[in-house]
Amino acid sequence: RRRRCLVPASGYYEWQVTAHGKQPWYIHPVGGGCLAFAGLWEHWEGDGTVIESCTILTCAANASLAAVHDRMPVILAHADFARWLAPETAGPPPRDLLRAAPEATLALRAVSKRVNSPRHEGPECIRAVGDGTD
Template sequence: RETLAKKPAFRSAFRKRCCLIPATGFYEWQQTPAGKQPHHIHRPDNSLFAFAGLWEHWERETESIYSCTIVTTAANPLMQPVHQRMSVIIAAQDYRSWLDKNTNQEDLHSILDRDGYRQLQLTPISTRVNNPAHNDPGILKAVSLAMDDMA
């Protein structure tokens, strides 16, 4: 987030090609004395939210290439115990402004500064999530953590 308007890789997309990347949750791993503990970050009701994204398009010979990225920023107090960076979540009331090509950069930065994490919770889950063969709702089941695991 801090370098979007400056870095050549993002500068043009930040001015003209903002997008929303929908999700109902995501995973982050916290380093603990017992190993890496996965967390499911989501709304209490598991409803949809959107990450701040940028997209790009290139033409190469006869090929069109599209790519996108999720904007990240320094972690807020909720995420700091788990990771030093976090993806930016856009509040629903800001979707239209984020997507509007005419929104000025100052307003875009203001949207990125809002804390879309206030409505989210971290749920410790089983390390089953680490294996792609486990593709079932059971991977989202909350687990209890011992206090020594969190130190």
């Protein structure tokens, strides 16, 4: 509640259950650019260990993403950054910001199942594949 943050990302993955198994989709801003997910962070100390963690808040998916997954990250518009981060709002987060991104702001494409393995990195992980069955 008190420790709000922005988590920058160029996009994110969701997996859709299909007749061919789980198909990964890459979801990104239309026209490129960066997303800012609404997040919360915490600093934990115990047993001499320091752990810093964060979480990304989610909401119900908008109509264009609902076929892939029923949830999506809360994506904040640039105009809302200061309000989200404002220290004077130490209570519950501004609920009106915890909503799905507008329909026309995100694009999605089926990508290779290579993304399922942590051994694979690089641009091939976000390259579009055929009809979503690759």
